[in-house]
Amino acid sequence: MTQVDLLARYDQRVPRYTSYPTAPHFSPAVDAATYAGWLAAVPEQAAVSLYLHVPFCEQLCLFCGCHTTVARHNAPRESYAALLEAEIGLVAAALGRRQRVAQIHWGGGTPTALPADSLRAVFAALRAHFDLAPDAEIAVEIDPRNLPEDRVQALADMGVTRASLGVQDFDPAVQHAVQRLQSFAMTRDAAASLRRIGVRSLNLDLLYGLPHQTAASVAATMRQALELAPDRVAVFGYAHVPWMKPHQRLLSEADLPDGPARFAQRQAAEAVLVEAGFRRIGLDHYARAGDALAEAEAAGRVRRNFQGYTVDDAELLIGLGASAIGALAQGYVQNAARIPVYAEALRAGALPVARGVALSAEDRLRRSVIEALMCELAADLPALARAHGAEPSGLLAAAPRLAGLAEDGLIRWDGARVELTETGRPFVRNVAAVFDTYLAVGPEAGVRRHARSI
Ligand SMILES: C[S@@+](CC[C@H](N)C(=O)[O-])C[C@H]1O[C@@H](n2cnc3c(N)ncnc32)[C@H](O)[C@@H]1O
Ligand code: SF4
Structure with a gap:
């Protein structure tokens, strides 16, 4: 079968399988009471992973498919951090002990959109309510365009070990089309700041399938990205879902590459990475030899969760923040995605659960x-x-x-x-x-x- 025939048959709409059952099958049948019961049943010796969602960005990239909003002022960011602290306290109370934590992942949106003192306050709440393993992995997603020195310091104080920088594409024509202007120097400086504070594993996110991208331009961006000596690279296909993310309508569909062009871009990015000695991880991740993810791949120990591919083998993931998803032994649970709804539950002293699914x-x-x-x-x-x-x-x-x-x-x-x-x-x-x-x-x-x- 030719490539064109394969694409015609298989380039369908399919889930990314960061969970199974997938999120469209979550329902309100799993509520705060269900979740409290699940948390109370967590075994004492279990090490949990924590995911903290920060749904704020300085500007909205037109391609963005994440749960995020633009917050122009500090006040909503500070009050959101206070809500995270309240949720941490409620979850710890439901667990009934200071549970051991092996992994913390800050995601978003852009976690460093929180003021430095808010980042510190949330982290202090985590320390107060959980027993952080001395070698705990602490990962954070970062927008290189907005990483002032006070945030770098806050990350250093928290002992961040792993970071992920959003790059997407270095071509100015693509950047203009998606309204994300980010020079190579900005990205390089962010990478240097993170290395300086001891980040051992640095990931870069790249996208293909954006307006004006070609196989050659994606390969060129990839070669430039490799100058930053990343340990991991994620190459995502742009997910165009304007029925869920209306701002994506501002991207002209006529400028979006078609199926064969997207496929060629994916293959071009992969060829550069493989040529540079990166190991392929599952669908869309790549890791240099020696990185923990490459070692896990060689040993058949890679796992998949809501953050993508990971070496995190904790069986329990607790999600904190608006829209965050947790994975417990009994099933999946998701918090309210809208900040006012999330806030209202917490102000009433309730776990801010919206939906989930119990596993059969x-x-x-x-x-x-x-x-x-x-x-x-x-x-x-x-x-x-x-x-x-x-x-x-x-x-x-x-x-x-x-x-x-x-x-x-x-x-x-x-x-x-x-x-x-x-x-x-x-x-x-x-x-x-x-x-x-x-x-x-x-x-x-x-x-x-x-x-x-x-
Ligand atoms: C939370 S962001 C990363 C941190 C930061 N907000 C930034 O953009 O630099 C997560 C990543 O999701 C990817 N992403 C966002 N929207 C996407 C979409 N519609 N389709 C595929 N990937 C997308 C981007 O590669 C982005 O870097
Ligand atoms: S891609 Fe990152 S910076 Fe851009 S809007 Fe989405 S979460 Fe924010």
Whole structure:
């Protein structure tokens, strides 16, 4: 099958599988009382990961698909930080102890949009209510355009070990089109500040599929990005979902590259990284040899969560902040996404939960298959079923569809084990979707929920 035929058949709308079931299947059936029960059942010895969401940015990039808002003044940022502190206290009370924490991830939006003193105050609340492991990984997402020295100091005081800088594209024509003006020097200075305060692992985010990008321009941006000596690079395909993010309508659809052009851009970025010795991690991450993510990939220990690919193997993730998602043994839970709703719950002394999903045994089994495919690009169906004390027959019902994928050259399939081929690698989400029993029914059926596959 030619590349064009493959794209025509498989460049569909499929989830990114940062969870299973995916977020469109969360419902209000999981509420604050459910979540409090789940937290109370967390085992004493369990180490948890914390995700803190900061939904503020200085300006809105037209492509942005994140939960964020533009806050022009400090007051809303300071009051949001106070809400985070209140939520930390409530969650710790529901846990009933100072739970051990192995990982903290600040995401957004732009976490450093919080004033330096607010960052410190939230971190102090974490220290007061949780038992931070001395070697805890502390990661933060940063917009290089807005990293004043006082924020760098706050990050240094908190002992940040890992940072991720948004780059997207260095081409001025692309930057103008998406309203994100960011010189190479700005990015270089931010990287230097973070290295200076001891950040060991530095990630850069790049995008393809933006207006005016070509395979050659994406490769040029990638080569420039490598001058910053990143440890990891994420190469995301621009998700154009204007029905969910109306500001994306300001990007002219006529200027957006089509499926084959997007595919060529992805491949061009990957070629530069592979040539430079980076190891490919799952769908869209790359890590240099020696980085923990590359080592985890070699050992089959990469995991996938809401932050993408990670070495974090904590079974419990607690989400803090508006729209944050947590993953507990019993299921997923998501906070209210709108700040006023999130604030109202906390002011009433309640956990600000909006929705979630409790996992069935079948969900857990399918989640393990989907995670194996997304992380290792392979899944041994009978072995995974056995590990879950289940019969493989449910998974093997997918055999006819798998045979079709094998015929199209995307996977090798021997009746038990699925393994992505080199051709199939960029289509791993389509292969994972075969095991998603929610996709054909419920809120996703016939609705443009997801971005395209490539
Ligand atoms: C929270 S931002 C990173 C930190 C900071 N806000 C920044 O932009 O520099 C997370 C990343 O998501 C990616 N992203 C944002 N909108 C996207 C979209 N519509 N499709 C794909 N990736 C997107 C960008 O690469 C961005 O760097
Ligand atoms: S890409 Fe980053 S800086 Fe731009 S609007 Fe989204 S979260 Fe904010």
